[in-house]
Amino acid sequence: MNQDKHSPIQVIDRLAALLDALAAQDGGASLKILSAETGLHPSTAFRILAALIQHGFVARDETGLYLLGPHLLQLAAKVRVGLDVRALARPEMEWLRDQVGETVNLTVRQGDEMVYVERVTPNRMMRVEQLIGSRAPLHVTAVGKLMLGEAGAAATRDYAKRTRLPAYTANTRHDIKALLEDIGICSARGYALDNEEAELGVGCIGALIRDATGAAVAGLSVSAPMERRQLAWVTLVQEAARRVSARLGFAE
Amino acid sequence: MNQDKHSPIQVIDRLAALLDALAAQDGGASLKILSAETGLHPSTAFRILAALIQHGFVARDETGLYLLGPHLLQLAAKVRVGLDVRALARPEMEWLRDQVGETVNLTVRQGDEMVYVERVTPNRMMRVEQLIGSRAPLHVTAVGKLMLGEAGAAATRDYAKRTRLPAYTANTRHDIKALLEDIGICSARGYALDNEEAELGVGCIGALIRDATGAAVAGLSVSAPMERRQLAWVTLVQEAARRVSARLGFAE
DNA sequence: CATTACGTTTCATAATGTGAAACATGAACC
DNA sequence: GGTTCATGTTTCACATTATGAAACGTAATG
Numbered sequence: 001m002n003q004d005k006h007s008p009i010q011v012i013d014r015l016a017a018l019l020d021a022l023a024a025q026d027g028g029a030s031l032k033i034l035s036a037e038t039g040l041h042p043s044t045a046f047r048i049l050a051a052l053i054q055h056g057f058v059a060r061d062e063t064g065l066y067l068l069g070p071h072l073l074q075l076a077a078k079v080r081v082g083l084d085v086r087a088l089a090r091p092e093m094e095w096l097r098d099q100v101g102e103t104v105n106l107t108v109r110q111g112d113e114m115v116y117v118e119r120v121t122p123n124r125m126m127r128v129e130q131l132i133g134s135r136a137p138l139h140v141t142a143v144g145k146l147m148l149g150e151a152g153a154a155a156t157r158d159y160a161k162r163t164r165l166p167a168y169t170a171n172t173r174h175d176i177k178a179l180l181e182d183i184g185i186c187s188a189r190g191y192a193l194d195n196e197e198a199e200l201g202v203g204c205i206g207a208l209i210r211d212a213t214g215a216a217v218a219g220l221s222v223s224a225p226m227e228r229r230q231l232a233w234v235t236l237v238q239e240a241a242r243r244v245s246a247r248l249g250f251a252e
Numbered sequence: 253m254n255q256d257k258h259s260p261i262q263v264i265d266r267l268a269a270l271l272d273a274l275a276a277q278d279g280g281a282s283l284k285i286l287s288a289e290t291g292l293h294p295s296t297a298f299r300i301l302a303a304l305i306q307h308g309f310v311a312r313d314e315t316g317l318y319l320l321g322p323h324l325l326q327l328a329a330k331v332r333v334g335l336d337v338r339a340l341a342r343p344e345m346e347w348l349r350d351q352v353g354e355t356v357n358l359t360v361r362q363g364d365e366m367v368y369v370e371r372v373t374p375n376r377m378m379r380v381e382q383l384i385g386s387r388a389p390l391h392v393t394a395v396g397k398l399m400l401g402e403a404g405a406a407a408t409r410d411y412a413k414r415t416r417l418p419a420y421t422a423n424t425r426h427d428i429k430a431l432l433e434d435i436g437i438c439s440a441r442g443y444a445l446d447n448e449e450a451e452l453g454v455g456c457i458g459a460l461i462r463d464a465t466g467a468a469v470a471g472l473s474v475s476a477p478m479e480r481r482q483l484a485w486v487t488l489v490q491e492a493a494r495r496v497s498a499r500l501g502f503a504e
Numbered sequence: 505c506a507t508t509a510c511g512t513t514t515c516a517t518a519a520t521g522t523g524a525a526a527c528a529t530g531a532a533c534c
Numbered sequence: 535g536g537t538t539c540a541t542g543t544t545t546c547a548c549a550t551t552a553t554g555a556a557a558c559g560t561a562a563t564g
Binding site: 050 | 259260261263264265266275298302304306307308317319320325326327328329435439440442
């Protein structure tokens with residue numbers, strides 16, 4: 001991830017090298033190992049590591065080996081997804097749009113909703129379109145249902161309790177049992193459909209995008225008027241999602 | 253998380269302050285905001301941020317606002333859980349052991365197994381005991397089943413395909429449908445039982461421990477000879493897990 | 505006991521990071 | 535259109551900081 005070895009501040013180059021060396025270890029690492037891997041003098045490495053320990057970026061186990069520290073988890077929890085995903089997904093979204101001739105959306109989960117963060121549209125007038133920034137409840141979108149599958153049954157029940165699963169159309173799954181069953185099917189297949197559940201006349205096919213940790217960080221979907229939607233697009237949606245995931249470092 | 257304001261290296265104090273200021277923002281932050289919040293001169297803050305951007309710890313959005321960067325995610329994925337959890341969990345484990353008079357285990361998930369990372373035992377000879385470091389498949393342990401619930405149905409099916417769900421006793425759930433049903437029940441209840449599924453004669457009650465991000469990072473369980481296990485312990489196990497989770501920053 | 509290896513602390517100083525000033529850019533106002 | 539204001543970005547002299555080497559401490563081994 002060191003795109004350029006030399007930033008304006010040398011210490012930061014050095015601490016980045018130390019953190020990367022730690023990330024590359026299977027377990028903990030000794031000072032001597034880290035010093036050798038980064039090319040830093042032992043006393044320099046020792047002191048930088050001590051500073052990183054102070055701030056929780058690095059920790060030491062009971063045998064004295066260095067490990068990545070818990071503060072990284074807390075900071076990572078605050079990293080906004082969608083930042084890199086959008087740029088990385090754009091080419092694949094355009095490819096997918098060109099294959100199916102329909103609108104392609106990129107969404108991220110925020111709490112109990114999916115947020116539309118990117119969109120590419122076909123060159124036709126009659127199309128489904130969501131404004132970037134608009135939101136949709138999880139249970140009525142293809143990708144939202146997949147996200148609930150990722151979160152598990154307990155989290156889905158909590159979501160249902162919180163939101164009461166409002167119905168948007170006669171097709172909306174507003175019964176927890178039916179929703180859990182649908183989610184189970186979608187999760188097992190690796191894609192989900194929205195059959196006029198959010199809005200009458202609108203059909204959708206969605207798949208998840210995963211990052212280097214395997215976490216589902218975004219959703220990719222094709223939205224079309226229901227009469228134009230083709231199930232043959234499923235493999236294309238999955239292929240585009242797979243490519244974006246690979247770009248994010250996901251390894252199947 | 254700045255336990256001490258002054259580490260041996262000033263720049264590292266300063267970058268930590270900048271990252272924490274970014275973590276405290278709802279969205280992105282301007283240079284002026286960050287400079288004000290950290291007390292750094294604007295040109296100093298600018299240069300440190302530039303170095304952090306180079307290494308992916310910080311990013312900028314299309315409007316020029318600063319955000320926490322993706323490299324934090326990649327490093328966080330390598331943080332070994334169990335490091336802090338063990339020390340934090342120890343007092344609650346001892347409390348739980350004293351309440352129920354049985355062995356209490358702390359486990360973390362590694363791939364397709366739970367690993368025993370800490371254990372407190374009662375003062376009696378006939379007891380269930382697992383060596384620290386020993387491993388057990390997910391589907392035959394109470395906590396492992398909860399972890400599968402966290403991972404979702406698709407991940408559980410993948411696990412089943414990979415491992416083929418080997419049976420350890422006649423009670424083992426080695427059929428995917430039965431396992432998914434058990435997992436669904438456990439996840440919904442917030443605790444799980446192991447009814448002689450790993451080993452005949454051994455009963456277990458388990459609950460999950462969550463961290464500040466809400467992720468299930470460890471499992472807490474009571475293991476006992478089956479004839480001694482009491483369902484009345486469920487609330488105690490859950491209480492102990494709740495306390496450890498609170499210590500890890502989990503907010504219900 | 506002596507040697508080796510590693511970690512930790514001390515210290516003189518080279519060089520690095522700093523804050524101020526200059527410069528660049530865009531928006532708002534007259 | 536020109537001026538002012540606010541913010542960001544670059545340059546520069548130099549004080550302070552981070553550095554590498556040496557000394558010191560500790561544990562393990564022969």
